[in-house]
Amino acid sequence: MAFDKLELRDIEVWDGNFAAAQALRQCQIDVVAAYPITPSTPIVEGYAKFLADGYVEGEFVMVESEHAAMSGCIGAAAAGGRVATATSSQGFALMVETLYQASGMRLPIVLNVVNRALAAPLNVNGDHSDMYLGRDSGWIQLDAYNPQEAYDLNFIAFKVAEDHDVRLPCMVHQDGFMTSHTAQGVKTLDDDSAYGFVGEFQPMNDMLDLDNPVTHGVQTEEDWHFEHKARQHRDLMLNVAPKIQAAFDAFEKLSGRKYNMVEKYEMEDADVAVVCMGTSVETAREVALEMRKEGIKAGVVGIRVFRPFPFMEIAAALKDIKAIATLDRSSPNGAAGMLFNEIAGALFNTDTKALLSGYVYGLGGRDLTKAHLRDLYKELQANVDAGKVTTQLQQFIGVRGPKLAFL
Amino acid sequence: MSEMKKIKNLKEFSTSADRFEGANLLCPGCAHSIIVREVLNATNDDLILSASTGCLEVCTAVYPYTSWDASWIHIGFENGSTAVAGAESMYKALKTKGRLKQPDRKPKFVSFAGDGASYDIGFQWISGCMERGHTMMHVVLDNEVYANTGGQRSSSTPIGSSATTSPAGRKSYGEKKNKKDMVSIMASHGIPYAAQVSPNKWKDMVKKIQHGLSVEGPSFINAISACTTEWKFDPKDTMAITDLATDSLVFPLYEIIDGHELNITYRPKNVVPVEEYLAAQGRFKHLFKDEYKYLIKEWQERVDAQWAYLQRREEARV
Numbered sequence: 001m002a003f004d005k006l007e008l009r010d011i012e013v014w015d016g017n018f019a020a021a022q023a024l025r026q027c028q029i030d031v032v033a034a035y036p037i038t039p040s041t042p043i044v045e046g047y048a049k050f051l052a053d054g055y056v057e058g059e060f061v062m063v064e065s066e067h068a069a070m071s072g073c074i075g076a077a078a079a080g081g082r083v084a085t086a087t088s089s090q091g092f093a094l095m096v097e098t099l100y101q102a103s104g105m106r107l108p109i110v111l112n113v114v115n116r117a118l119a120a121p122l123n124v125n126g127d128h129s130d131m132y133l134g135r136d137s138g139w140i141q142l143d144a145y146n147p148q149e150a151y152d153l154n155f156i157a158f159k160v161a162e163d164h165d166v167r168l169p170c171m172v173h174q175d176g177f178m179t180s181h182t183a184q185g186v187k188t189l190d191d192d193s194a195y196g197f198v199g200e201f202q203p204m205n206d207m208l209d210l211d212n213p214v215t216h217g218v219q220t221e222e223d224w225h226f227e228h229k230a231r232q233h234r235d236l237m238l239n240v241a242p243k244i245q246a247a248f249d250a251f252e253k254l255s256g257r258k259y260n261m262v263e264k265y266e267m268e269d270a271d272v273a274v275v276c277m278g279t280s281v282e283t284a285r286e287v288a289l290e291m292r293k294e295g296i297k298a299g300v301v302g303i304r305v306f307r308p309f310p311f312m313e314i315a316a317a318l319k320d321i322k323a324i325a326t327l328d329r330s331s332p333n334g335a336a337g338m339l340f341n342e343i344a345g346a347l348f349n350t351d352t353k354a355l356l357s358g359y360v361y362g363l364g365g366r367d368l369t370k371a372h373l374r375d376l377y378k379e380l381q382a383n384v385d386a387g388k389v390t391t392q393l394q395q396f397i398g399v400r401g402p403k404l405a406f407l
Numbered sequence: 408m409s410e411m412k413k414i415k416n417l418k419e420f421s422t423s424a425d426r427f428e429g430a431n432l433l434c435p436g437c438a439h440s441i442i443v444r445e446v447l448n449a450t451n452d453d454l455i456l457s458a459s460t461g462c463l464e465v466c467t468a469v470y471p472y473t474s475w476d477a478s479w480i481h482i483g484f485e486n487g488s489t490a491v492a493g494a495e496s497m498y499k500a501l502k503t504k505g506r507l508k509q510p511d512r513k514p515k516f517v518s519f520a521g522d523g524a525s526y527d528i529g530f531q532w533i534s535g536c537m538e539r540g541h542t543m544m545h546v547v548l549d550n551e552v553y554a555n556t557g558g559q560r561s562s563s564t565p566i567g568s569s570a571t572t573s574p575a576g577r578k579s580y581g582e583k584k585n586k587k588d589m590v591s592i593m594a595s596h597g598i599p600y601a602a603q604v605s606p607n608k609w610k611d612m613v614k615k616i617q618h619g620l621s622v623e624g625p626s627f628i629n630a631i632s633a634c635t636t637e638w639k640f641d642p643k644d645t646m647a648i649t650d651l652a653t654d655s656l657v658f659p660l661y662e663i664i665d666g667h668e669l670n671i672t673y674r675p676k677n678v679v680p681v682e683e684y685l686a687a688q689g690r691f692k693h694l695f696k697d698e699y700k701y702l703i704k705e706w707q708e709r710v711d712a713q714w715a716y717l718q719r720r721e722e723a724r725v
Binding site: 002030031057058063067074075076077078080081083097098101207210211213214215219228 | 453465468470473475476479480481482483485490493494496499504509512514531539
């Protein structure tokens with residue numbers, strides 16, 4: 001090996017960006033094609049420094065836009081090797097065309113998305129607009145709530161994406177600044193164990209196999225396009241979740257850290273529950289404990305695997321809940337909200353009598369405070385007591401001016 | 408070591424093994440396939456190819472068929488160059504790491520794109536590839552129009568051409584802007600090799616392709632590709648039209664080495680008036696009305712000035 005290993009302490013103090021960069025180093029990426037954008041920039045800066053210091057080898061291609069970054073990743077992945085990059089927000093939006101191309105061409109690229117709001121107005125802080133924008137792109141999407149998870153989920157991402165029964169690209173999401181720039185203790189894997197977990201890249205239909213030329217990115221019209229898209233959806237619906245679960249199980253064996261498709265917290269006997277993503281999951285967990293001291297049986301459901309959406313696991317987790325709140329950190333712009341719709345869909349044909357209401361919060365990095373969540377849990381309890389939703393179905397929380405509520 | 412073909416005559420050239428099948432959907436008389444074959448035939452080395460969205464792409468890789476007997480990728484309209492750059496980066500990475508399946512073979516990386524995908528929508532991506540110094544060749548199949556989508560103007564469309572988005576009409580002579588000088592722009596990146604080629608001058612073309620494929624770093628090739636459908640001429644006349652383009656000096660053949668050393672590679676014995684080139688194509692038909700004839704005169708002056716400029720640059724060796 002022409003690169004040096006790094007001795008890590010068992011627990012390092014890393015922010016989410018550096019945790020992701022360390023995971024990429026340990027996975028020994030062959031090609032990183034990247035373009036800087038706040039707040040994901042330190043991931044590729046960290047990777048560049050590892051390269052400069054001889055802790056990784058491979059090609060680091062600093063391209064001229066995020067679109068080119070993903071285009072380069074696609075070419076590199078089709079050539080046959082391990083490929084990763086990182087982006088946020090406007091960069092993610094610029095990449096969207098190529099996101100569909102990467103997944104449609106079944107190329108296992110790992111994209112770290114440090115979630116950030118979408119302009120206008122321009123904003124560099126964290127919300128989930130970019131994550132939501134990617135949700136129909138055919139990628140696997142994993143969501144980290146803290147730096148530890150941003151580190152761990154990168155290993156899961158490579159393990160699942162590169163599986164020959166999957167061959168789909170995978171995003172690892174973390175919240176801009178709240179996770180990406182907040183240093184916390186991160187339990188590490190040593191370099192050999194980490195690389196051993198993801199294993200050596202196994203090429204398939206690689207352009208660089210010069211004895212077996214392949215054609216990537218063909219044209220299909222009404223005669224075949226639907227079959228290709230249907231096959232991709234089928235694989236996402238049937239193949240991916242078991243592979244993710246297997247990767248979670250193997251990772252637990254290696255690290256002792258357990259991940260689930262849906263992360264349930266205090267849900268066994270809960271009456272009211274909040275469903276959310278990102279750093280808000282951790283805030284909600286703290287508040288749920290506090291509410292329990294006040295007699296409200298509160299629980300939290302965090303979405304770990306955003307795509308493929310864990311429809312059945314969600315229905316199972318919420319089946320005995322009396323009042324549910326969905327928390328969407330992206331403007332629905334004329335609809336009820338992504339999580340509201342997905343959760344309603346997951347519960348609709350079940351026996352649950354749960355009351356469902358939706359909340360829109362935290363746009364452009366606006367804080368979600370414990371006070372907000374306390375009020376929210378109290379509203380859910382009021383719904384339970386009244387036997388109906390006592391508020392409008394959609395409420396905005398933490399926004400200035402007269403209360404905004406709809407539906 | 409790169410392995411270049413030694414081809415003595417046209418007969419040998421036309422029968423040499425090719426990695427681009429005749430079974431494709433390009434129009435009869437389309438110059439694209441001729442150019443692609445001439446590029447691929449210039450080398451015996453393994454090839455990693457891309458095509459940006461356009462006529463070449465939609466006519467050669469319609470599932471479940473492919474016309475390509477070499478690894479080939481298409482992503483989108485603007486990013487075929489970067490696709491190949493990504494593959495070239497992976498080649499370097501796997502070479503460093505000792506994971507190439509055929510470590511003794513060094514493939515050539517070539518991206519094909521139309522003028523729309525090169526001069527316009529893919530401009531930034533190509534510039535990035537040239538600037539970063541990937542060892543790859545970008546070949547423009549320059550038919551001076553968005554042919555695949557039905558003949559809209561691009562920044563390669565010449566003045567006076569009637570395109571569907573710059574049509575000639577009662578009060579317009581068609582396209583109002585001059586063709587972008589893409590070769591100069593690309594050469595200005597300081598790349599080792601940039602050249603204009605034409606499929607009728609196949610020996611000149613093979614030589615230039617071989618030069619471009621032999622350098623370390625990027626090369627840029629602009630190939631005139633006469634379009635029977637949008638230029639409006641009889642499919643049998645593709646080479647005759649191309650002869651008029653090179654012999655009228657509307658499309659001069661030259662190369663620029665290392666961004667500055669310009670060599671003219673073809674000097675017609677008998678220079679044909681530009682008017683003859685224009686008269687042979689339906690897209691310029693309206694220029695022969697009395698009120699637009701001044702444009703033909705201006706065009707001749709422009710071509711003369713460009714030729715004088717190229718000669719001065721060649722002599723100056725700067």
